[in-house]
Amino acid sequence: MSIGAEFDSVLTAAQAGGDWAFAALYRDLNPRLLRYFGAQASSMAEDLAAETWLAVARGMASFSGGEDAFRGWLFTIARRRLIQHWRGVGRRPSSPVAPETLADRPGLDDPEASGLSALSAQQASAAIAASLPPDQADVVLLRLVAGLDVDQVARILGKQQGTVRVLQHRALRRLGEIFSLEALTG
Amino acid sequence: MSAGRDRQGEMGHFLIDDTTAERLLSGGLSPEDAPPGYSGLARLFEIATGPATEAELAGEPAALTAALAALQAGPTVQPAVSHRKSRLARALTAKVAAVTATVVLGAGAAAAATTGNLPGGAQTAVSDALSHVDISVPGPNKHANANATTKSHGHANGGTADGQKPSDQGPNAHANFGQCTAFTAAPNDHANSQATANANSGKDSSTAFADLMADAVKADQTSTSYCQSVLAAHAAADATDTTGPSDTGKPADTGKPSNTGKPLDTGKPSDTGKPSDPGKSASH
Numbered sequence: 001m002s003i004g005a006e007f008d009s010v011l012t013a014a015q016a017g018g019d020w021a022f023a024a025l026y027r028d029l030n031p032r033l034l035r036y037f038g039a040q041a042s043s044m045a046e047d048l049a050a051e052t053w054l055a056v057a058r059g060m061a062s063f064s065g066g067e068d069a070f071r072g073w074l075f076t077i078a079r080r081r082l083i084q085h086w087r088g089v090g091r092r093p094s095s096p097v098a099p100e101t102l103a104d105r106p107g108l109d110d111p112e113a114s115g116l117s118a119l120s121a122q123q124a125s126a127a128i129a130a131s132l133p134p135d136q137a138d139v140v141l142l143r144l145v146a147g148l149d150v151d152q153v154a155r156i157l158g159k160q161q162g163t164v165r166v167l168q169h170r171a172l173r174r175l176g177e178i179f180s181l182e183a184l185t186g
Numbered sequence: 187m188s189a190g191r192d193r194q195g196e197m198g199h200f201l202i203d204d205t206t207a208e209r210l211l212s213g214g215l216s217p218e219d220a221p222p223g224y225s226g227l228a229r230l231f232e233i234a235t236g237p238a239t240e241a242e243l244a245g246e247p248a249a250l251t252a253a254l255a256a257l258q259a260g261p262t263v264q265p266a267v268s269h270r271k272s273r274l275a276r277a278l279t280a281k282v283a284a285v286t287a288t289v290v291l292g293a294g295a296a297a298a299a300t301t302g303n304l305p306g307g308a309q310t311a312v313s314d315a316l317s318h319v320d321i322s323v324p325g326p327n328k329h330a331n332a333n334a335t336t337k338s339h340g341h342a343n344g345g346t347a348d349g350q351k352p353s354d355q356g357p358n359a360h361a362n363f364g365q366c367t368a369f370t371a372a373p374n375d376h377a378n379s380q381a382t383a384n385a386n387s388g389k390d391s392s393t394a395f396a397d398l399m400a401d402a403v404k405a406d407q408t409s410t411s412y413c414q415s416v417l418a419a420h421a422a423a424d425a426t427d428t429t430g431p432s433d434t435g436k437p438a439d440t441g442k443p444s445n446t447g448k449p450l451d452t453g454k455p456s457d458t459g460k461p462s463d464p465g466k467s468a469s470h
Contacts, residue, residue, distance in 0.1 A: 001238065019254050026250050031238035050249035057256035116229055120241070124233040143211045144234055165204070172207055172227070179226035 001147070003028050007067040015061050022060070026053060029071065031121070033078055035145045039125035040092070040137070041085055048085060052078045072152040075142060079156055092134060116179075131178050136171035139164055 003010055003024065013021035030049060037045035055077050063073060086092040119127065125145050129137045135157075142153045150168075154161045202210070202221055209215040210228060213235030220228035 001235075014257070017258055019257075022254060022257050023250055026253065027238075027243065030249075031242040034242050035234065046249065050252060053249055053253035054256050057253040058259075060257055061260065116226065116233070119230075119233055120239065121234050121236050122242075124230050127230065128234060140211070144213060144231055147212075147235075168207060168211065169201070172210060172224075173201060175227050175230075176202075176224050179230055180223045 001028055001032060003067060007070070011063070011070065015063070022057065025070075029074055032071075032145055032147065033074070035122050035125040036075070036078060036141055037082065038122040039129040039141055039145065040082060042122075042126060044085055045122075048078070048081050052081050055081075068149070068152070071146065072148055072156070075146040075148060075152075076156050078146075079138075079142075128175065131175055132171050136167050136174070139167045140171045140175075143168060 010021045010024050014025055030053070033049040033052060034045050037048045041048060052074065056074060059077075063070065065073070083092075125141065128140055128144070132140060138157055139153055142148050142156060143150070148156070150161050150164050153159075154164045157164065159167075202224065206215070206221060206224075210220070210224065210231055213231045215224075215228045216232070217225035217228045
């Protein structure tokens with residue numbers, strides 16, 4: 001999911017008001033956006049994504065930067081939207097699902113036998129978010145689903161890069177335990 | 187952390203090194219290549235980063251149509267709202283007062299003040315005065331952009347996608363706002379200068395705006411467009427709830443090297459208010 005070498009010309013055309021170019025950006029990045037929102041506010045994912053694109057469209061003319069920077073900008077706006085949503089509903093999901101709950105299914109470490117492969121991308125993202133404390137979920141979703149690097153994630157979250165790395169290692173270890181055969185068989 | 191490949195975590199699971207972590211988080215580590223205990227997770231990550239599905243594109247028409255309408259309407263159109271708008275209006279009123287102040291001072295003096303070039307007493311007074319309208323100006327003995335002289339002759343070319351830093355972060359953001367306020371208020375030899383490098387403009391060639399030019403060059407923009415970004419970002423920062431986790435006290439999310447030259451999140455003016463999206467549910 002990326003535009004690649006054509007990105008600069010697509011961006012320029014979109015900034016000039018080219019519908020096709022903006023649509024190309026939308027088609028490329030909206031799936032990521034839906035997974036990101038779907039993992040954390042599933043019932044509102046499409047609305048939040050639409051609001052994010054509205055903000056992007058309004059700020060489009062003055063953006064400059066490459067494809068990675070654009071993705072970083074998009075998810076900066078997206079995360080702000082998500083936080084506004086959580087404020088509106090008075091909470092954010094805060095309690096990770098206990099490993100035993102998710103590990104109910106047999107053979108998670110054998111993807112083909114476990115039914116893991118039947119998950120959609122959004123369900124997989126939601127399972128990841130539900131398995132982690134909020135700060136770890138923030139990091140993993142922005143890295144994995146949004147496709148941002150450590151530096152970008154650190155800026156969006158207002159954390160040090162080292163902190164982000166620590167959080168992602170803890171998250172991976174926890175996720176590894178939950179989605180592994182060892183955890184199921186003891 | 188990177189030396190932990192073969193150590194076991196306190197919870198009994200093998201730790202992985204940074205390289206493996208990066209491959210996992212990119213979704214590019216296949217279950218077969220995953221370290222012991224991580225094949226299930228590798229598969230889960232593969233799924234989460236898989237290609238777009240029909241279902242994910244199904245919502246396209248409505249959301250895209252709304253965004254395209256906003257795109258065509260341009261960046262100046264604001265959603266018609268609300269309690270936030272009144273707050274924004276108050277902020278703008280303060281800015282008008284600030285502009286008035288800079289005009290009264292004389293644009294050159296204001297620019298000098300923002301760069302700390304007034305005599306000490308005057309600098310203090312201007313700094314104090316403008317602080318009442320939420321504009322930060324350095325006190326005496328502070329010089330923003332000491333190296334501006336050499337950089338002000340740079341050319342606005344070669345905007346690098348990797349790592350050029352928007353320079354308007356930290357204290358400079360406020361200095362730039364002050365300069366931009368003065369710049370915008372100052373008469374220009376070339377009215378209606380377009381978004382092309384305009385090194386011959388009377389304002390651009392003024393030493394009073396050398397710092398501004400330098401920052402604009404670094405941002406690969408003309409002073410005019412750069413100032414639009416700075417002013418928009420400043421207004422946006424005022425209008426944005428400062429308690430937001432990603433608003434880390436820095437002005438308007440600037441200074442991300444990888445978000446280089448980005449418009450200081452100038453989507454934020456619209457991002458702060460409720461969008462006019464009719465599809466937005468009010469049920470929270």
